[in-house]
Amino acid sequence: MKTAKPKTPPPTLPQDINIDVLEDTLSFYIRTVNLAVSRDLDERLEGLDVAKGTGKITTLLLVDDYPGIRPSVIAHLILKDRSAMGRLLDQMEGHGLIRREISPEDNRAQQLFITEAGTALAVKIREIVPQQSRDFFSFIPEDEQKLVTDILKRAYRRIVGLS
Known part of the structure; x- marks a missing residue:
């Protein structure tokens, strides 16, 4: 089991080092x-x-779970602007993971669909990501991980307008 440890030993630091106003800011630790x-x-x-x-x-x-989802919906949920979302979709389409189609309801809108390669990769991702999270945070008890996840989930849902 892999745990979160620095790859190289850190430089010798004084044990009482203080990171100024960042010391007590949630945003610093999240970043x-x-x-x-x-x-x-x-x-x-x-x-x-x-x-x-x-x-x-x-x-x-999201494309695997919601066939025909629009790029604008995903962009909103992952906090990407239109141009960044376009680049991301270009990459994914170039790798053969998704395909874009013009919406039959609105020819100005695109819909996204998963490819066979995308479906196979999604299966792998659904195994790797939860295990990586468990391994990385293994030094934090499960009940505390659940608490932090619940708090961050509430923050995320509020930020993207789901609550």
């Missing part, structure tokens, strides 16, 4: 943990078409 967990996940996904960057896994799973 720092995000960087570390993203690096760890990218290592586990190495060689897969969803490694590196943000939004590909969520996009893949």
Whole structure:
């Protein structure tokens, strides 16, 4: 089982170091943990078409779960602007994971569909991601992980307008 540890030993730091106003800010710790967990996940996904960057896994799973979903819906849920979403979809389409179709209801809108390769990758992702999360945060008891997840889920749902 893999745990979150630095790859290289950190420089010798004074044990009483203080990070100023960041010391008591939730946002600092969320950003720092995000960087570390993203690096760890990218290592586990190495060689897969969803490694590196943000939004590909969520996009893949949403397209798999909601055939015909519009890019604008996904962009809203993953907090991407239109151009960033377009680049992400171009990459995923280039890797043969999704396909775009013009909406029959509105020829200005696109709908997204998963490909066979995308479905196969989604199966792998659904195994890797939960295990990576369990391994990475194994030093935190499960009940505390659930509490933090519940709090962050509430924050996320509010930010994207789901609550």
